[in-house]
Amino acid sequence: xTDNAGASLEHILEAHRGRVDDALAEQLPLRRPEQLYxxxxxxxxxxxxxxxxxxxxLVAEAVTGTAPLSADYRAFPDLQSEPIDILSAxxxxxxxxxxxxxxxxxxxxxxxxxxVPAVHSEYDVETAILAGDTLYSKAFExxxxxxxxxxxxxxxTERLARTCTNICEGQAFDIEFESRDDVTVEEYLEMVExxxxxxxxxxxxxxxxxxxxxxxTVGALRRYGRxxxxxxxxxxxxxxxxxxxxxxxxxxxxxxxxxxQTLISVHARAQGVDVDALVDAEQLxxxxxxxxxxxxxxxxxxxxxxxxxxxxxxxVESGKAExxxxxxxxxxxxxxxxxxxxxxxxx
Amino acid sequence: xTDNAGASLEHILEAHRGRVDDALAEQLPLRRPEQLYxxxxxxxxxxxxxxxxxxxxLVAEAVTGTAPLSADYRAFPDLQSEPIDILSAxxxxxxxxxxxxxxxxxxxxxxxxxxVPAVHSEYDVETAILAGDTLYSKAFExxxxxxxxxxxxxxxTERLARTCTNICEGQAFDIEFESRDDVTVEEYLEMVExxxxxxxxxxxxxxxxxxxxxxxTVGALRRYGRxxxxxxxxxxxxxxxxxxxxxxxxxxxxxxxxxxQTLISVHARAQGVDVDALVDAEQLxxxxxxxxxxxxxxxxxxxxxxxxxxxxxxxVESGKAExxxxxxxxxxxxxxxxxxxxxxxxx
Numbered sequence: 001x002t003d004n005a006g007a008s009l010e011h012i013l014e015a016h017r018g019r020v021d022d023a024l025a026e027q028l029p030l031r032r033p034e035q036l037y038x039x040x041x042x043x044x045x046x047x048x049x050x051x052x053x054x055x056x057x058l059v060a061e062a063v064t065g066t067a068p069l070s071a072d073y074r075a076f077p078d079l080q081s082e083p084i085d086i087l088s089a090x091x092x093x094x095x096x097x098x099x100x101x102x103x104x105x106x107x108x109x110x111x112x113x114x115x116v117p118a119v120h121s122e123y124d125v126e127t128a129i130l131a132g133d134t135l136y137s138k139a140f141e142x143x144x145x146x147x148x149x150x151x152x153x154x155x156x157t158e159r160l161a162r163t164c165t166n167i168c169e170g171q172a173f174d175i176e177f178e179s180r181d182d183v184t185v186e187e188y189l190e191m192v193e194x195x196x197x198x199x200x201x202x203x204x205x206x207x208x209x210x211x212x213x214x215x216x217t218v219g220a221l222r223r224y225g226r227x228x229x230x231x232x233x234x235x236x237x238x239x240x241x242x243x244x245x246x247x248x249x250x251x252x253x254x255x256x257x258x259x260x261q262t263l264i265s266v267h268a269r270a271q272g273v274d275v276d277a278l279v280d281a282e283q284l285x286x287x288x289x290x291x292x293x294x295x296x297x298x299x300x301x302x303x304x305x306x307x308x309x310x311x312x313x314x315x316v317e318s319g320k321a322e323x324x325x326x327x328x329x330x331x332x333x334x335x336x337x338x339x340x341x342x343x344x345x346x347x
Numbered sequence: 348x349t350d351n352a353g354a355s356l357e358h359i360l361e362a363h364r365g366r367v368d369d370a371l372a373e374q375l376p377l378r379r380p381e382q383l384y385x386x387x388x389x390x391x392x393x394x395x396x397x398x399x400x401x402x403x404x405l406v407a408e409a410v411t412g413t414a415p416l417s418a419d420y421r422a423f424p425d426l427q428s429e430p431i432d433i434l435s436a437x438x439x440x441x442x443x444x445x446x447x448x449x450x451x452x453x454x455x456x457x458x459x460x461x462x463v464p465a466v467h468s469e470y471d472v473e474t475a476i477l478a479g480d481t482l483y484s485k486a487f488e489x490x491x492x493x494x495x496x497x498x499x500x501x502x503x504t505e506r507l508a509r510t511c512t513n514i515c516e517g518q519a520f521d522i523e524f525e526s527r528d529d530v531t532v533e534e535y536l537e538m539v540e541x542x543x544x545x546x547x548x549x550x551x552x553x554x555x556x557x558x559x560x561x562x563x564t565v566g567a568l569r570r571y572g573r574x575x576x577x578x579x580x581x582x583x584x585x586x587x588x589x590x591x592x593x594x595x596x597x598x599x600x601x602x603x604x605x606x607x608q609t610l611i612s613v614h615a616r617a618q619g620v621d622v623d624a625l626v627d628a629e630q631l632x633x634x635x636x637x638x639x640x641x642x643x644x645x646x647x648x649x650x651x652x653x654x655x656x657x658x659x660x661x662x663v664e665s666g667k668a669e670x671x672x673x674x675x676x677x678x679x680x681x682x683x684x685x686x687x688x689x690x691x692x693x694x
Contacts, residue, residue: 033519033520033523035523036515036516036519103476103480106472107472107476107477125454125472126454129454129476130450130454130515130519130522133450133483133515136484136511137483137508137509137512138508138512140487140504140507140508141508141509141512144501144505144508150496150498150500150501151497153500153504154497154500154501154504157500157501157504158488160487162484162488163484164480164483165481165488168383168481168484169380169383169481172380172382172383173380176380
């Protein structure tokens, strides 16, 4: 990535992010019952990189050969130059992500999200369940509101529904794995694919389907999304151990304390490391930096952190290779850069 | 309703119920992750009258002039005699109902459902949230699996998505109303329409859309569903006060104890009855039958129970009148009888 392309990418990401922010406010107005919609908008308004909807818009641009930022995204020209509301579909993907965050935070008993109280902390568990449920159906409304030709609308909605089912399955495996010490690399990667990979994959396939891309293109974009989505999660696992708490926005080493399975812990265990003994603290607050440093040292010695980094990098490379199916141009270049960013980022 | 038609209706309802039970088991197999699917099937397997999916099948029969029980419901002839899997859509409606029960029971802290522990009691809150979320997306998968022509698939899915949003809005109003003593009849009826009416309405419009009915027919069926759905809820409110606990399957008068708004309490308050003073018990178990008897007597004196009964009966009559849009026959007759049953039933 040259400096030049980097600046351009920054600009594109920033512009799409602003566009998605505006569209979110527009599509989720504060209507009656007010507390429900207030709670539904709460996490969305607390920020977020809008990576998935941005990727969705970039894919629509790349597939149709539209220069980034040049179109009306409420009347985006599909491959037959017919207008579709691709921005509405982008909002749908962000809203699904938000629904999963709200419900996951209840399930994982996480009280902070994006630097503010989680919805169940700011309001209560009842409101948080209901806010998530509302965003869930809104996402389907938004994808359908793209007004693509019906056959594509059906395919896109099927993809969205299967994606949501898969995310639930992934979360169920994640919870199940917390009480197991014999999780294999294959099982872990399957969980990550379901929990994180498929939503990226939805963000890359749904726009392709909506603009009328050929099956071959949709398939390649599905693999791209799945690979970079998995890489994103594995990189998250690495950052949880290697980034100072201040930059991370949460306590470093929280995965070890909470006994969360990560590719690192699964690999280390297979190397004979007694992962459960690395950090012996009941409460996250009680863990000292030195304990985490020692744990990281042991995991590094076992080659586990390097293994995770390499796996993420390999996934990003194989994901990027899939992009060859797209016409060359700024949008394709941006999708390549986004993939690199996912593993290069430090927080 | 003559004895003859009654016997026939019983047979039709029983046959459709069995059909839906079988289809549920088929479409929700026990797959990995097993605990998730076990929990998702738990309430569905605990029973249920399958009223909504039965109504859905009856509407498909009535609109197409198909004699009840005479078709292959996996390849049901639409108005152009093309096969659609109407049974899959019926399962979708039951699954949505089940998702709302699971999440509502968490929100309302109800520990019993259909005579067995609620999902969050039998498993835990995390699993119950996730089981509901899984059924939510499965419902969309099932309606889309009907394989109707795409334009109809899109319309049916839009209807389902809006229905789910409305149900959340209705539940939010229901919770909000618990802490208010100035709820009007209009507000109450709006809440009931959202919380209960729209799902019946989805059960009557989705099959009409899928088989290719004219807009006029879809509109009439929407009004039929909405009216009988509201009547169903109001009748539930009446039964909560007038049916012995043993028949009810829950403690009689629970709405009064939990300070739930019902059409009865809203009406009584407008008549000057101090509804909050009728039952003064913190715990449902502590209320004596005599207290409930006295409360019912006061509500009867205010004309509130009669008012609710009459409102439900009026809704059923106006709902039934909408059925004139359908061709005469056994299915239409069955839909009329179902409407009557909703307000005639004693539990």
